[in-house]
Amino acid sequence: MELVKGEKTYIKKLKREHIDLMQRWGRHEEPLFYCYNFPRMNEEQKDYWYRNKTLWFSKKCFVVFNNCDELVGYIALRNIKTIKRTSELGIVFDPSNIGKGYGTDGLKAFLGYYFRTLKMRALYLKVSVFNRRAQRCYENAGFKLLATVTEEFEDQSLPIFQEDCFIPYRHFFQLDGERLKCQFINMVITRDMYFSRRGR
Numbered sequence: 001m002e003l004v005k006g007e008k009t010y011i012k013k014l015k016r017e018h019i020d021l022m023q024r025w026g027r028h029e030e031p032l033f034y035c036y037n038f039p040r041m042n043e044e045q046k047d048y049w050y051r052n053k054t055l056w057f058s059k060k061c062f063v064v065f066n067n068c069d070e071l072v073g074y075i076a077l078r079n080i081k082t083i084k085r086t087s088e089l090g091i092v093f094d095p096s097n098i099g100k101g102y103g104t105d106g107l108k109a110f111l112g113y114y115f116r117t118l119k120m121r122a123l124y125l126k127v128s129v130f131n132r133r134a135q136r137c138y139e140n141a142g143f144k145l146l147a148t149v150t151e152e153f154e155d156q157s158l159p160i161f162q163e164d165c166f167i168p169y170r171h172f173f174q175l176d177g178e179r180l181k182c183q184f185i186n187m188v189i190t191r192d193m194y195f196s197r198r199g200r
Protein backbone atom coordinates (compact mmCIF):
# COMPACT_ATOMS: atom_id res chain seq x y z
CA MET A 1 0.00 0.00 0.00
CA GLU A 2 1.21 3.49 -0.90
CA LEU A 3 1.67 5.59 2.28
CA VAL A 4 2.21 8.97 0.67
CA LYS A 5 2.85 10.39 -2.79
CA GLY A 6 5.21 13.13 -4.00
CA GLU A 7 5.47 14.58 -7.52
CA LYS A 8 8.14 12.14 -8.77
CA THR A 9 7.93 9.42 -6.13
CA TYR A 10 5.72 7.46 -3.76
CA ILE A 11 6.54 5.73 -0.48
CA LYS A 12 5.72 2.25 0.84
CA LYS A 13 6.57 0.34 3.99
CA LEU A 14 9.60 -1.95 3.52
CA LYS A 15 8.63 -5.56 2.66
CA ARG A 16 10.88 -8.61 2.33
CA GLU A 17 10.40 -8.72 -1.47
CA HIS A 18 11.84 -5.19 -1.79
CA ILE A 19 15.30 -6.44 -0.79
CA ASP A 20 15.51 -8.46 -4.03
CA LEU A 21 14.88 -5.25 -5.99
CA MET A 22 17.53 -3.36 -4.00
CA GLN A 23 20.06 -6.09 -4.89
CA ARG A 24 19.88 -4.81 -8.48
CA TRP A 25 20.95 -1.28 -7.53
CA GLY A 26 24.07 0.24 -9.09
CA ARG A 27 27.34 0.84 -7.21
CA HIS A 28 29.02 4.08 -6.08
CA GLU A 29 32.29 4.65 -7.95
CA GLU A 30 33.56 7.26 -5.44
CA PRO A 31 35.36 5.51 -2.53
CA LEU A 32 33.92 7.98 0.03
CA PHE A 33 30.49 6.53 -0.76
CA TYR A 34 31.37 2.80 -0.79
CA CYS A 35 29.70 2.36 2.61
CA TYR A 36 26.36 3.30 0.98
CA ASN A 37 26.56 0.49 -1.60
CA PHE A 38 23.72 -1.89 -0.83
CA PRO A 39 25.34 -5.18 0.26
CA ARG A 40 25.03 -8.25 -1.99
CA MET A 41 23.40 -10.97 0.14
CA ASN A 42 22.30 -14.60 -0.10
CA GLU A 43 18.71 -15.56 0.85
CA GLU A 44 19.59 -16.25 4.48
CA GLN A 45 21.38 -12.90 4.83
CA LYS A 46 18.42 -11.11 3.21
CA ASP A 47 16.03 -12.71 5.73
CA TYR A 48 18.32 -11.63 8.57
CA TRP A 49 18.68 -8.09 7.20
CA TYR A 50 14.90 -7.77 6.83
CA ARG A 51 14.21 -9.12 10.34
CA ASN A 52 16.77 -6.76 11.81
CA LYS A 53 15.08 -3.78 10.13
CA THR A 54 11.51 -4.71 11.05
CA LEU A 55 11.66 -6.46 14.42
CA TRP A 56 12.31 -3.44 16.64
CA PHE A 57 9.88 -0.78 17.89
CA SER A 58 12.69 1.74 17.68
CA LYS A 59 13.03 1.33 13.88
CA LYS A 60 10.74 1.80 10.88
CA CYS A 61 11.84 1.32 7.29
CA PHE A 62 10.37 2.51 4.02
CA VAL A 63 11.07 2.32 0.31
CA VAL A 64 10.71 4.97 -2.36
CA PHE A 65 9.43 4.22 -5.88
CA ASN A 66 9.57 6.56 -8.87
CA ASN A 67 6.55 7.07 -11.12
CA CYS A 68 7.83 4.23 -13.38
CA ASP A 69 7.43 1.91 -10.35
CA GLU A 70 11.19 1.41 -9.96
CA LEU A 71 12.42 1.09 -6.38
CA VAL A 72 14.87 4.01 -6.18
CA GLY A 73 15.41 4.64 -2.48
CA TYR A 74 15.37 3.48 1.09
CA ILE A 75 14.44 5.58 4.13
CA ALA A 76 14.90 4.44 7.73
CA LEU A 77 13.77 5.93 11.02
CA ARG A 78 16.05 4.87 13.86
CA ASN A 79 16.09 5.50 17.57
CA ILE A 80 12.35 6.24 17.57
CA LYS A 81 11.29 7.79 20.88
CA THR A 82 7.56 7.17 21.22
CA ILE A 83 6.98 9.56 24.16
CA LYS A 84 9.13 12.43 22.85
CA ARG A 85 7.92 11.61 19.29
CA THR A 86 11.37 12.05 17.73
CA SER A 87 13.64 9.85 15.62
CA GLU A 88 16.74 9.90 13.40
CA LEU A 89 16.72 9.69 9.62
CA GLY A 90 18.77 7.39 7.43
CA ILE A 91 18.43 7.70 3.66
CA VAL A 92 20.12 5.86 0.81
CA PHE A 93 19.14 5.97 -2.85
CA ASP A 94 20.09 3.71 -5.76
CA PRO A 95 23.48 5.03 -7.03
CA SER A 96 22.13 4.65 -10.61
CA ASN A 97 19.29 7.01 -9.75
CA ILE A 98 20.91 9.75 -7.69
CA GLY A 99 20.93 13.39 -8.75
CA LYS A 100 17.54 13.04 -10.50
CA GLY A 101 15.51 14.81 -7.85
CA TYR A 102 14.08 11.59 -6.37
CA GLY A 103 15.82 12.07 -3.00
CA THR A 104 14.43 15.57 -2.44
CA ASP A 105 10.96 14.66 -3.72
CA GLY A 106 10.84 11.42 -1.72
CA LEU A 107 12.04 13.12 1.45
CA LYS A 108 9.56 15.99 1.13
CA ALA A 109 6.73 13.48 0.65
CA PHE A 110 8.00 11.38 3.54
CA LEU A 111 8.01 14.42 5.87
CA GLY A 112 4.30 14.86 5.17
CA TYR A 113 3.71 11.29 6.31
CA TYR A 114 6.05 11.76 9.31
CA PHE A 115 4.43 14.92 10.67
CA ARG A 116 0.81 14.57 9.48
CA THR A 117 0.16 10.82 9.76
CA LEU A 118 2.67 9.65 12.36
CA LYS A 119 2.27 12.98 14.22
CA MET A 120 5.96 13.09 15.18
CA ARG A 121 7.52 16.23 16.72
CA ALA A 122 11.05 16.32 15.27
CA LEU A 123 13.35 14.44 12.91
CA TYR A 124 17.13 14.52 13.40
CA LEU A 125 19.95 13.45 11.09
CA LYS A 126 23.73 13.41 10.81
CA VAL A 127 25.54 14.03 7.52
CA SER A 128 29.27 14.08 6.68
CA VAL A 129 30.64 17.57 6.02
CA PHE A 130 31.96 16.40 2.61
CA ASN A 131 28.54 15.09 1.53
CA ARG A 132 27.27 18.28 -0.12
CA ARG A 133 24.69 16.45 -2.26
CA ALA A 134 22.93 15.01 0.79
CA GLN A 135 23.13 18.37 2.59
CA ARG A 136 21.46 20.10 -0.38
CA CYS A 137 18.73 17.49 -0.37
CA TYR A 138 18.10 18.03 3.37
CA GLU A 139 18.17 21.84 3.07
CA ASN A 140 15.70 21.66 0.18
CA ALA A 141 13.39 19.54 2.35
CA GLY A 142 13.54 22.14 5.17
CA PHE A 143 16.17 20.78 7.59
CA LYS A 144 18.30 23.29 9.51
CA LEU A 145 21.82 23.01 10.96
CA LEU A 146 22.07 22.23 14.69
CA ALA A 147 25.81 21.68 15.24
CA THR A 148 29.03 20.44 13.67
CA VAL A 149 30.60 17.50 15.49
CA THR A 150 33.53 15.10 15.07
CA GLU A 151 32.56 11.42 15.31
CA GLU A 152 33.63 7.98 14.10
CA PHE A 153 33.28 7.46 10.37
CA GLU A 154 30.99 4.61 9.22
CA ASP A 155 33.66 3.03 7.00
CA GLN A 156 36.68 2.45 9.25
CA SER A 157 38.52 0.62 6.45
CA LEU A 158 38.68 3.67 4.15
CA PRO A 159 42.40 4.45 3.47
CA ILE A 160 42.01 8.25 3.85
CA PHE A 161 45.57 8.81 5.11
CA GLN A 162 47.14 6.09 2.96
CA GLU A 163 45.94 6.78 -0.59
CA ASP A 164 46.58 9.99 -2.54
CA CYS A 165 43.12 10.10 -4.13
CA PHE A 166 41.80 11.16 -0.69
CA ILE A 167 44.13 14.18 -0.31
CA PRO A 168 41.31 16.68 -1.17
CA TYR A 169 39.15 15.17 1.61
CA ARG A 170 41.77 14.63 4.33
CA HIS A 171 40.97 17.87 6.14
CA PHE A 172 37.50 16.49 7.00
CA PHE A 173 39.07 13.51 8.79
CA GLN A 174 41.32 12.82 11.77
CA LEU A 175 42.78 9.75 13.46
CA ASP A 176 41.95 9.28 17.13
CA GLY A 177 44.32 6.44 18.03
CA GLU A 178 43.30 3.75 15.54
CA ARG A 179 39.80 5.15 14.99
CA LEU A 180 38.99 7.19 11.88
CA LYS A 181 36.89 10.23 12.74
CA CYS A 182 35.11 12.65 10.44
CA GLN A 183 33.32 16.00 10.75
CA PHE A 184 29.55 15.68 10.64
CA ILE A 185 26.71 18.17 10.58
CA ASN A 186 23.71 17.51 12.84
CA MET A 187 20.44 18.77 11.33
CA VAL A 188 16.81 18.88 12.44
CA ILE A 189 13.33 19.60 11.18
CA THR A 190 10.59 20.09 13.76
CA ARG A 191 6.84 19.87 13.37
CA ASP A 192 6.59 23.69 13.63
CA MET A 193 9.31 24.19 11.00
CA TYR A 194 7.52 21.75 8.67
CA PHE A 195 4.08 23.34 9.05
CA SER A 196 5.38 26.93 8.86
CA ARG A 197 6.82 26.08 5.40
CA ARG A 198 3.82 24.09 4.16
CA GLY A 199 0.80 25.39 6.04
CA ARG A 200 -1.48 23.12 8.08
Ligand SMILES: CC(C)(COP(=O)(O)OP(=O)(O)OC[C@H]1O[C@@H](n2cnc3c(N)ncnc32)[C@H](O)[C@@H]1OP(=O)(O)O)[C@@H](O)C(=O)NCCC(=O)NCCS
Nearest residue numbers: 036092093098099100101102103104127132133134136137
Ligand atom coordinates in the same frame (compact mmCIF):
# COMPACT_ATOMS: atom_id res chain seq x y z
C1 LIG B 1 21.70 11.83 -0.43
C2 LIG B 1 20.72 11.29 -1.46
C3 LIG B 1 19.64 10.49 -0.74
C4 LIG B 1 20.05 12.49 -2.18
O1 LIG B 1 19.17 12.00 -3.13
P1 LIG B 1 19.28 12.49 -4.69
O2 LIG B 1 18.14 11.92 -5.42
O3 LIG B 1 20.65 12.18 -5.19
O4 LIG B 1 19.14 14.06 -4.48
P2 LIG B 1 18.40 15.12 -5.44
O5 LIG B 1 18.71 14.80 -6.86
O6 LIG B 1 16.98 15.22 -5.05
O7 LIG B 1 19.06 16.49 -4.96
C5 LIG B 1 20.42 16.61 -4.83
C6 LIG B 1 20.75 18.07 -4.63
O8 LIG B 1 22.17 18.14 -4.46
C7 LIG B 1 22.73 18.84 -5.55
N1 LIG B 1 23.95 18.11 -5.88
C8 LIG B 1 24.07 17.00 -6.62
N2 LIG B 1 25.38 16.64 -6.64
C9 LIG B 1 26.05 17.53 -5.89
C10 LIG B 1 27.40 17.70 -5.51
N3 LIG B 1 28.34 16.84 -5.92
N4 LIG B 1 27.72 18.76 -4.71
C11 LIG B 1 26.78 19.61 -4.28
N5 LIG B 1 25.48 19.51 -4.60
C12 LIG B 1 25.13 18.47 -5.39
C13 LIG B 1 21.69 18.84 -6.65
O9 LIG B 1 21.89 19.94 -7.52
C14 LIG B 1 20.42 18.94 -5.83
O10 LIG B 1 20.23 20.25 -5.30
P3 LIG B 1 19.25 21.34 -6.01
O11 LIG B 1 17.91 20.63 -6.17
O12 LIG B 1 19.21 22.47 -5.04
O13 LIG B 1 19.86 21.67 -7.33
C15 LIG B 1 21.43 10.38 -2.53
O14 LIG B 1 22.31 11.16 -3.30
C16 LIG B 1 22.20 9.22 -1.91
O15 LIG B 1 21.62 8.18 -1.62
N6 LIG B 1 23.52 9.41 -1.73
C17 LIG B 1 24.38 8.33 -1.20
C18 LIG B 1 24.03 7.98 0.22
C19 LIG B 1 24.04 9.18 1.10
O16 LIG B 1 24.85 10.09 0.95
N7 LIG B 1 23.10 9.18 2.07
C20 LIG B 1 22.98 10.27 3.03
C21 LIG B 1 23.76 9.98 4.23
S1 LIG B 1 23.60 11.24 5.46
